[in-house]
Structure formats: C-alpha cells, structure tokens
C-alpha cells in the first residue's frame with residue numbers, strides 16, 4: 001500500500017486530478033479546499049513547505065501584483081469599496097483575483113508533489129503508461145528545464161538587488177515594476193532554449209523512426 | 216580596508232528528499248567550500264583560478280553576498296556584512312555573473328543602465344543618471360546598440376553591458392566571474408585596459424579566470440582545489456603556481 005502511494009504514477013494521477021480541479025472548478029471555497037488538500041498531500045510526501053515558500057517568495061509576490069491588477073481593473077459586480085463615487089474594489093474583481101491566485105497556488109503545490117519524485121522515476125512511470133514517446137519527452141524536457149529557469153530567475157533577482165535595489169525600501173508600485181522586469185529574461189530564455197533544443201534534437205535524429213527500441 | 220572572508224565555510228543545501236529504492240546510488244554529500252582567509256584590498260587585483268567545479272563561482276557568490284556562509288564572516292571595510300541584505304552588499308561590491316544574460320532584464324540597452332537607478336532615486340536625479348549612463352555607453356562602445364534588446368546581443372556585447380550596468384553604482388570592489396570567456400582578442404585587450412584603469416582609480420578587483428591574458432594583470436593569485444581555497448601567493452614570486 002505504502003509503495004503504491006509512493007509510486008510516481010500515483011502522484012501523477014493525484015496531480016492531474018488536483019490541477020484539473022483547479023482549472024475546471026470556479027467556486028472560491030472549493031478551490032481553497034483543493035489547495036488545502038494539495039498542500040497536505042505535498043507535506044505527506046515529505047516536501048518542505050517553508051523552504052519552498054522562501055524559494056518562491058518572488059513568484060508569490062508576482063502573483064500578488066497580478067491579483068492587484070485584477071482588483072484594480074475589474075469594475076463589475078457589487079461595489080465593495082468606493083472613494084468619492086469611484087468604485088475601487090468590486091465583488092467581481094475580488095473574486096477573479098482570488099480564483100487566479102488560488103489556481104496558481106494549486107499548480108505550485110502540484111509541482112511540489114512531483115518534485116518529491118526523481119526525474120527518472122517520472123520518466124519510467126510515463127513510459128510504462130504506454131504514452132507516446134514524444135509526449136514523454138516533452139514532459140521530461142519541461143521538468144528538466146524548470147530548475148534552470150528557477151536559477152535564472154534567482155540570479156536576475158540577486159543581480160537587481162546587488163545593483164542597489166532594496167525591495168523593502170521602495171514603494172509598492174515600484175516594487176511591482178521591479179518584479180515585472182524579472183519575468184522578461186525568463187520568457188526570453190525559455191524561447192531561446194526551446195529553439196535551440198528543437199534544432200539539437202533534429203540534428204540527432206529525434207523522430208526519424210516511428211518506433212523506439214527502449215520501450 | 217578590504218573585502219574579506221574570514222574562516223568561512225559554505226555547504227550547499229541537501230537536494231530535495233528523494234525516495235530511495237534498492238539499486239539507487241547513495242546521494243553524494245553536497246559540495247562544501249572552505250576559505251580560511253581571503254582579502255581583497257582596494258586598488259589591487261586578485262585572480263582566482265582552479266579546475267572546473269572546484270568552487271570558484273561559489274567563492275565569488277560568497278564574496279558578493281548571494282550565498283551566506285554557515286560559519287565565518289564576510290567583512291567589507293571592517294563592517295561585518297554576513298547575512299546582510301543584497302542591496303547592502305551591492306552598494307560596495309559589484310558582481311558580474313559567469314552568464315551575463317542572467318543579469319540583464321531591461322527591454323533596451325540604455326534602460327538596462329538606468330532602470331534600477333530610476334526605481335531607487337527621486338525623479339530630480341534622473342537626468343544625472345541618464346548622463347552617467349550615456350558616458351558609460353560611450354566608454355564601453357555600446358552607443359550604437361542603445362535601443363537594442365539586451366537579450367538579443369552577442370555574448371561579448373552582453374558581457375560589456377553587464378559590466379557597464381554594474382559600474383553605474385560605482386562600487387569599491389568588483390567581483391568578476393570569468394569575464395573573458397568567449398571574448399575575442401580585441402575585447403580581452405579592452406577588458407584588461409578597463410580593469411587596469413578601475414584598479415588605478417582605487418577599486419579592488421577579484422577576477423575569476425583561466426585566461427593567461429588576464430593573469431599578468433593580477434598582483435596575487437588564489438587557487439581553489441576541490442572546495443579548499445588554497446594558496447594565496449604573489450604571482451610575481453611564483454608565476455608557475457597552479458599551472459596544470
């Protein structure tokens with residue numbers, strides 16, 4: 001039983017279930033419940049939550065900024081806060097911001113669950129499920145690239161601070177602008193890496209044969 | 216007055232807990248760097264050499280505060296900055312990453328130089344920032360590229376831009392991680408000249424390099440061997456030290 005629970009395939013099924021729920025379900029309460037479940041599962045699999053929180057602090061910040069934007073620009077529904085006749089916070093804005101944030105948090109918790117299995121276990125599990133090689137490869141590549149992008153993100157963040165930016169000493173708006181700067185190199189690097197990888201794979205003959213021997 | 220590591224020990228954290236199965240290799244213990252004493256005085260140039268994976272970049276990340284040692288202290292001009300926020304380090308130490316693309320995040324070259332200053336200073340100081348940026352662009356031969364995206368520059372151009380961006384702060388100490396990798400002869404020549412100038416203006420430089428063209432500039436050479444920061448010898452006294 002314990003082995004079955006620890007099998008990478010079980011985790012994958014669980015993660016699929018949780019993330020599908022996160023995307024399909026819209027009620028905030030249900031989403032919060034799923035998030036709680038995901039976090040409990042991640043904890044049960046031995047992932048260290050405090051460490052992840054520290055590492056993902058910047059991303060959490062970014063989530064907060066996105067949520068603020070949604071609250072600021074969605075003006076439909078009931079008015080919850082008005083200033084001199086101008087609607088500042090609407091019920092719809094608050095709901096959508098909450099939905100989006102909780103969804104991202106669930107996806108992050110799902111990644112946390114998967115991170116307790118090694119890349120090799122995941123590959124084997126996927127291959128045993130008889131999924132197409134191309135799909136398995138796509139998953140592996142994504143999984144392998146995440147640490148690289150995380151490093152890039154952390155380096156950019158460090159570089160910014162080393163150039164004299166103290167996040168605690170600037171206004172919220174400037175802080176938001178600083179975090180928006182950080183997304184840029186990651187996206188650029190992802191695009192460049194994807195291009196390079198596609199070329200490298202083709203030169204090594206990936207996809208030249210319909211069937212592979214290692215099945 | 217120096218950038219100083221004293222009795223420092225840094226150990227990378229264990230990797231995430233993995234399920235162990237029969238047949239799996241035991242995970243090796245994480246890399247550990249030890250440095251009893253390293254001093255980089257103003258107006259001197261220290262060069263760090265060592266094999267791949269021996270801990271040069273780790274050492275440089277300790278010097279600029281990205282990594283915090285578990286034991287020992289990082290002192291800058293007598294102040295203990297161990298565990299201080301990165302911005303406190305950044306005011307005194309400039310760091311150029313081994314991978315220059317990792318420290319470029321603006322949308323244009325000129326913005327790369329001014330963006331942090333614009334976030335940290337009042338609006339009335341912005342014209343002054345702009346002037347400094349223009350001067351650096353001219354000094355680094357980047358004026359023609361000012362509207363280009365930093366992500367789309369060549370490696371050598373990125374390296375120059377990264378260094379220029381770091382110099383916007385006018386740091387007292389500079390830590391450069393393999394600044395000459397991938398540069399052509401003319402660019403290395405330019406880099407040498409620049410480092411010499413900075414050194415003469417009083418900056419303390421720590422240069423990580425394998426490049427024989429940079430090593431003659433350095434007054435002192437430090438070697439890392441499997442995580443031990445070893446000999447700290449004047450290169451003039453033993454020029455053949457640490458050559459394979």
Ligand SMILES: Nc1ncnc2c1ncn2[C@@H]1O[C@H](COP(=O)(O)OP(=O)(O)OP(=O)(O)O)[C@@H](O)[C@H]1O
Pocket residue numbers: 227228245246265266267268269270271272273274313
């Ligand atoms: N984030 C990390 N977590 C765990 N181990 C790491 C991490 N970064 C580096 N290491 C390990 O620390 C050791 C030293 O790495 P470091 O980057 O300091 O080497 P280096 O001397 O700069 O090598 P190179 O000449 O290739 O740049 C390597 O064995 C590396 O695998």
Ligand SMILES: [Mg+2]
Pocket residue numbers: 271272273313392
């Ligand atoms: Mg290195």
